[in-house]
Amino acid sequence: MKMSLFSLRLLLSVVLVGGVRVSWAQSAYMDSLEKWRKNYVETHDVLKTREERSLLRFYPVDRDYSVDCSFERLADSAWFEMPTSGKTKTARKYGRLTFRLHDTTMHLVVFQLQKLLAKAETKDYLFVGFLDVTSAVDTYGAGRYIDCMIGDIRGGRMVLDFNKAYNPSCAYATGYNCPIPPRENDLPVAILAGEKNYGGKVH
Structure with a gap:
């Protein structure tokens, strides 16, 4: 069946508009x-000088590592003492994420720190600590973090962007009390996104 000139023009306009929208979304x-x-580099809480901050290293941004996850609230989770590089921190499992990456279904636990609940400006803060195949090779051996907030969870779903994975303070200096991601958050794949090992010396 032949397509009329009008139909062809309409189809091309739809394709072009769709392409523009995708391009704009990618650019944004x-x-x-x-x-x-x-902002992460310029406001780093441990590395204070421009020279120190210039040694921060990252993987190239890859949108494939921004993953849409289903979220399961763990409402009855008890508070526990989470191991850290120093002592412990009181935390609880706030929820559980399920997602697919590299054709593999994986899970990560989202944690809430009790201390942050005491302040109005931090009471909605959550975090995901994880290890992956790159840990102790190209990335910090004790794991990386991704910050999130309760408001990021909508309709039982949350976007987890590994491009925003960063090193804990312990990666740059001694004397910090950094939570150690539990074994259940050890991913069986290489997360080639976010921050790499620091390029300078640990203080």
Whole structure:
């Protein structure tokens, strides 16, 4: 069946508009990650000098590592003492994420720290600590973190962006009390996104 000239033009316009929307979304995403990374470097709480911050290293931004997860609330989870590089921190399992990456279904536990509940500005803070195949090779051996908030969970889903994975303070200096991700958050794949090993010396 032959397509009329009008139908062909309409189809082409739909394809072009769709392509523009995808391109704009990709550009907006990259811009947001660049701003996040710049802010992370410029406001680093351990590395104070420009020279020290220049030694921070990252994987190239890859949108495939921004994954849509289903979220299961663990409402009856008890508080426990989470091991850290120093003592312990009181935490609880707030929820459980399920997602697919590299054709593999995986899970990560989202944690809430009791100490943060005492302050209005941090009471909604959550975090995901994880290890993966790159840990102790290209990335920090004790694991990396991704910050999130209760408001990021909508309709039983949450976007987890590994491009925002960062090293704990212990990766740069001694004397910090950094939570150690539990074995259940040890991923069986290489997460080639986010922050790499620090390029300088640990203080």
